[in-house]
Amino acid sequence: MAAALAVAERGRGRTAPNPNVGCVIVRQGRVVGRGWTQPGGRPHAEAMALAQAGDAARGATAYVTLEPCAHESPRGPACADLLVGAGVARVVAALRDPDPRTDGTGLARLQDAGIQVDSGILAAEARRSMAGFLTRQALGRPLVTLKLATSLDGCIALASGESKWITGPQARAHAHLERARHDAILVGRGTFLADSPKLDVRLPGLEDRAPRRILLSATGPTPPGWERIADMGDVRGLRAVDHLMVEGGASAASAFLRADMVDRLLLYRAPILIGGGKAAIEAFGLATLSEAHDRWRLTDSRLLGSDRFEVYERN
């Protein structure tokens, strides 16, 4: 299952509205097929792994990070039927699929066909891996990650607007890797006008992984190559965006916080002081300090060069 979760990561940020699933097929102790949801959502992980395994799938065990789907679509048959047809002996699933078209039906169909079914293996890790899809299923909106690159005193730029660079090359490379794992990046109009951000992925081998670019702006034109949403109500309507990264600026950050739509914080903090610079976040409606506490928990922390990188997730 750990191997299935690892290959599932390859699709993260490219499979929406489908989940990024991973599948590994093992027969007599040997891996005979591996698959992960392909860009755009098809083929599914199981279909790819079964195609690789061919006849070797007969009598094998399929490890899959999400319950195989039970619904046919114009884009392909149901994975539960594919697994039955291939003659696998056992299916191990990490999570039940909350999609109402499956939601237990997939596992039931496998059992009805005489296949041994186990589920709930590495469920917490699978939930983290497919957090974007699961957030969409549960809340009807993307998983939102707010990225901040600040000085020790919480500034994202000098008062003059100068912001290149606060963090060092290792932190910036890491931020580009995070971009590649998101379906779309959003900035506010102020950041768009000030920085003309390209929001591309400048990492060798990942140049084609640039996510879609979304401008949050109530008015004004939609720049070529961009999509535009007018307000927070439009976030739910973003099509095929399950992982959204908010990259700036302080006004866009506060709009998402005010709407209680931030699930993860990525903080890159450089060992510099700015003093009287641009704050990272505008007011978002906090009335008292007690409201601010117990909302975030640290889930990752390390040094990237001389910058500290931290991930916080909402409680």
Place this chain on the structure above:
Amino acid sequence: MAAALAVAERGRGRTAPNPNVGCVIVRQGRVVGRGWTQPGGRPHAEAMALAQAGDAARGATAYVTLEPCAHESPRGPACADLLVGAGVARVVAALRDPDPRTDGTGLARLQDAGIQVDSGILAAEARRSMAGFLTRQALGRPLVTLKLATSLDGCIALASGESKWITGPQARAHAHLERARHDAILVGRGTFLADSPKLDVRLPGLEDRAPRRILLSATGPTPPGWERIADMGDVRGLRAVDHLMVEGGASAASAFLRADMVDRLLLYRAPILIGGGKAAIEAFGLATLSEAHDRWRLTDSRLLGSDRFEVYERN
């Protein structure tokens, strides 16, 4: 020597204008005396350790974190003479004393009396231990520590002024311990008026270690129990203050940064977002981002409860 450095810490923040020295006397593998500079600077560490050792000092080795002083004063005899008189066989010193009244004369007097002398042992650790005294000797001013307790977005209070509490109980207890290691704490008038800070040490057994309280304010009265300085020029003139902690607010912090008088940063950072709050530091004259880099290096980092504690020292 490590043991001598450990006892030297007991005096930190209480011995100015004298250095906080530690001394351990060892005879035939047994510790026969330990001493550290007493509050106010006298007795010196060597005098205390020798008094403890008594006759056992004859033929023993004295480990001392700073060259024994060579100058008599009305407050006591020179430690070099005391060591000679006690008949120690060997003196191991970490650092030469930069005070022009000693500056090599102490070690020379010991050697002239036939005592074996070694120096430079754990010199870097001793420099750190006596950084306040050494800064005063080298720069004619105290070692200045700027303490900041902020949210993840660098705020020290809500826009309303509410600042109790940003950090948790473990971080606040640690900050009180740091207070006990400083001769004096300074705040600006804004913080004095807003918070009426007591600046005491609320830790069991250390209640009597409250440092002197200094108000940075060009005008206005000097509150009872406080000292007042009018501007940064007065920092050099602070008597018997070798370790000064600046505790707030943003204006006092920027005054010290503008004067390039901050040697250490203590950062306590809580896992909360405030948004549009009071910034930790006002503008201090930074013109470009490149000036901000390479000034600080991380020397300590850990979690205190759910808050991150970091120490930065100037490069």
